[in-house]
Amino acid sequence: MSLSEQAGIAAEHFREHGYAVIRRFLEGEELLALQAESRRIYAEGLKHHATYRHGHLAFEILPETDFDQRYVIQAYWMAWISPYFETLRRHPNYLAVLEPLLGRSVKQVAQQIHWKPPGAGLTGYRFHQDLRFRASQADYRDIVGSTVTTGLAIDPSTLSNGCLRVVPGGHKRGYLGLSDEGSGQIMLGHTQEDELRAVGLDPETVVDLELEPGDLALWGLLTPHGSLPNTSDRDRAFALSSYVKAENSERGEWAFRDGESVPLGPEPKLCKYEKLFEEPGPLYDETAWWRQDP
Numbered sequence: 001m002s003l004s005e006q007a008g009i010a011a012e013h014f015r016e017h018g019y020a021v022i023r024r025f026l027e028g029e030e031l032l033a034l035q036a037e038s039r040r041i042y043a044e045g046l047k048h049h050a051t052y053r054h055g056h057l058a059f060e061i062l063p064e065t066d067f068d069q070r071y072v073i074q075a076y077w078m079a080w081i082s083p084y085f086e087t088l089r090r091h092p093n094y095l096a097v098l099e100p101l102l103g104r105s106v107k108q109v110a111q112q113i114h115w116k117p118p119g120a121g122l123t124g125y126r127f128h129q130d131l132r133f134r135a136s137q138a139d140y141r142d143i144v145g146s147t148v149t150t151g152l153a154i155d156p157s158t159l160s161n162g163c164l165r166v167v168p169g170g171h172k173r174g175y176l177g178l179s180d181e182g183s184g185q186i187m188l189g190h191t192q193e194d195e196l197r198a199v200g201l202d203p204e205t206v207v208d209l210e211l212e213p214g215d216l217a218l219w220g221l222l223t224p225h226g227s228l229p230n231t232s233d234r235d236r237a238f239a240l241s242s243y244v245k246a247e248n249s250e251r252g253e254w255a256f257r258d259g260e261s262v263p264l265g266p267e268p269k270l271c272k273y274e275k276l277f278e279e280p281g282p283l284y285d286e287t288a289w290w291r292q293d294p
């Protein structure tokens, strides 16, 4: 099946169930390049002793002072230091997948890699809906209907290394407040089955999105999802990008304008990081969130 045929089917599945999977979104040499560049970005992150930010570029670090060694668990907006990721974010395959859902003019509001290095421990994401990470909803129209988040498997993504898990149909239930209690930190503790039941979701219906490298998952701002910590001996690198219909968003970096791919400009545009202009860095953030109570 061609990518655009898969995209049409995926769009329908996304609308109905709140998620979809596209197989073989990247293959062959392109996949090897993704894996090699992701390793390079990880090594770049490891140079920082603590969580680092400069503009939109950021690395979330678990430091050796609190862990058995230094780990990088997230990179944000690698595109600012990586021509590879600057181009990948507007690869024609993304347009093919997004077009049936968002049209041909699309901005990007998030770019991340999430690693789950074996041994790091704190690599689970409690069940949540991503709408909680969109603070300034006034800058969007129909934010839920205009947003699609994609996750590209860099490594094999399995139940034991912490693949994404979704609750099909949960996107039709409105905002449920999952993981909002306490500090709202989603990487501490685990979602218990009772927490899903408490908001009317059936834990038995959870779907594990096991992916081969190069497969792409799609989910929405109201799709309940999370993932378990990695308990295997193999990392799970996952490249996330969140896209929004351009005409409905004041925020984001252009990815496609009328179907033409658009490179980053000289200065970052406001995306999700609210302090982009007041606190652009470079700075280190030594907050030890892992010592807080969940």
Ligand SMILES: O=C(O)CCC(=O)C(=O)O
Residues within 6 Å of the ligand: 114, 125, 130, 162, 163, 164, 225, 226, 227, 238
């Ligand atoms: O990387 C994952 O498994 C999930 C990440 C996630 O849901 C998020 O960052 O919002």
Ligand SMILES: [Fe+2]
Residues within 6 Å of the ligand: 128, 129, 130, 225
């Ligand atoms: Fe999420």
